[in-house]
Amino acid sequence: MKLRALPGMLARAPKGASRWHTYDDFREAARRRLPKMVFDFVEGGAEGELTIAANRAAVDKVELAPNYLVDVAERDLSITVLGQPVSLPFLLAPAGLATLVHSEGELAAARAAAAAGTVFAVSTGSGYSLEDIAAAAPDGRRWFQLYLWKSPEVVRSLVNRARDAGYEALVLTVDVPVVGKRERDLRNGMSLPPRIRWNSALDTARRLRWLRQLVTGPDITFGSLVELGIGDDASAIGAYVDRELADPSRTWEDLAWLRREWDGPLLVKGVISVADAEAAVRWGADGVIVSNHGGRQLDSVPGAFAVLPRIAEAVGDRAEVLVDGGCQRGADVVKARALGAQAAMGGRSWFWGLAVAGEAGVSRILDIYRADIDRTLALIGRPRFDDIGPDLVS
Numbered sequence: 001m002k003l004r005a006l007p008g009m010l011a012r013a014p015k016g017a018s019r020w021h022t023y024d025d026f027r028e029a030a031r032r033r034l035p036k037m038v039f040d041f042v043e044g045g046a047e048g049e050l051t052i053a054a055n056r057a058a059v060d061k062v063e064l065a066p067n068y069l070v071d072v073a074e075r076d077l078s079i080t081v082l083g084q085p086v087s088l089p090f091l092l093a094p095a096g097l098a099t100l101v102h103s104e105g106e107l108a109a110a111r112a113a114a115a116a117g118t119v120f121a122v123s124t125g126s127g128y129s130l131e132d133i134a135a136a137a138p139d140g141r142r143w144f145q146l147y148l149w150k151s152p153e154v155v156r157s158l159v160n161r162a163r164d165a166g167y168e169a170l171v172l173t174v175d176v177p178v179v180g181k182r183e184r185d186l187r188n189g190m191s192l193p194p195r196i197r198w199n200s201a202l203d204t205a206r207r208l209r210w211l212r213q214l215v216t217g218p219d220i221t222f223g224s225l226v227e228l229g230i231g232d233d234a235s236a237i238g239a240y241v242d243r244e245l246a247d248p249s250r251t252w253e254d255l256a257w258l259r260r261e262w263d264g265p266l267l268v269k270g271v272i273s274v275a276d277a278e279a280a281v282r283w284g285a286d287g288v289i290v291s292n293h294g295g296r297q298l299d300s301v302p303g304a305f306a307v308l309p310r311i312a313e314a315v316g317d318r319a320e321v322l323v324d325g326g327c328q329r330g331a332d333v334v335k336a337r338a339l340g341a342q343a344a345m346g347g348r349s350w351f352w353g354l355a356v357a358g359e360a361g362v363s364r365i366l367d368i369y370r371a372d373i374d375r376t377l378a379l380i381g382r383p384r385f386d387d388i389g390p391d392l393v394s
Contacts, residue, residue: 330372
């Protein structure tokens with residue numbers, strides 16, 4: 001008996017980045033394209049990675065209470081963040097060394113974020129300089145993330161450069177008094193620049209596209225730190241970062257100093273308790289990012305979504321509240337808003353898109369978030385993202 005194909009049954013798989021439809025699709029595609037040591041660097045966390053699991057579990061625990069027979073024929077995702085409009089309430093969180101996964105790195109991410117109408121928070125550890133990233137998308141909204149280095153002059157230099165390059169806000173990461181124990185990186189012998197070791201040679205040799213980019217692309221280094229006068233050798237810069245970045249003697253008084261150095265919006269990232277949220281606002285922050293560094297610092301802390309409602313209740317009337325951690329779907333962005341965040345952020349998601357298809361991959365990831373948020377708004381009976389409140393959480 002012959003089988004007759006019905007219309008659409010044998011439709012060809014979509015080409016390019018459109019063939020992937022979820023965060024997990026992109027992650028698995030990235031797993032196939034990247035050497036294990038690079039994939040683990042992005043996906044991995046600290047110690048037993050309990051915090052990574054807690055982030056996702058906290059998101060999954062949230063249930064929504066929809067309303068039906070509501071006119072949702074027209075829907076609006078736009079909001080304001082730090083008083084400025086964005087058309088997509090999912091922001092690109094700071095994540096360093098994007099050139100590890102694709103030679104265009106943060107340049108591609110900046111262009112994709114600008115096209116999507118959202119914010120790109122650029123990491124101090126970016127593969128390209130903060131100036132080059134700004135030039136890649138001059139009309140895009142961008143923030144600059146930094147640490148309180150041991151040298152105040154390094155901090156001051158980065159702040160001044162960010163101001164000169166048109167960055168509208170600073171994001172101070174406070175949860176790195178020392179660097180967390182990332183056991184995958186230790187087992188894989190991950191280093192800067194990446195070194196192909198005997199135990200990873202076969203795995204790396206199978207990733208021909210990644211190897212080609214490694215050979216023909218720019219050197220993998222910390223682009224914004226080359227200007228510090230320590231040279232452009234990746235090994236030397238890496239050693240400098242290991243020695244100078246984390247300063248366990250820093251206190252909230254240093255935030256007050258940074259507040260005097262920078263007259264624009266200032267957010268504190270790495271807040272996971274009400275006490276720290278209160279302190280951040282008291283010492284001059286305009287906003288807090290509820291985050292546990294994607295589970296890459298201290299293991300066995302609560303998922304970001306688990307503590308978000310308490311922090312939003314404590315400081316939400318005085319400061320902008322954002323959340324970063326475990327947000328893999330558009331519905332998760334809706335949950336974040338219902339729990340008290342103005343918007344959500346993510347780092348690994350845009351890394352996976354970048355690894356798979358460069359700028360087109362990041363754009364596709366953002367399109368997926370946008371479509372998912374829009375669909376969720378219709379399904380919960382809220383025509384505007386701004387309409388979402390705590391009554392949505394059952």
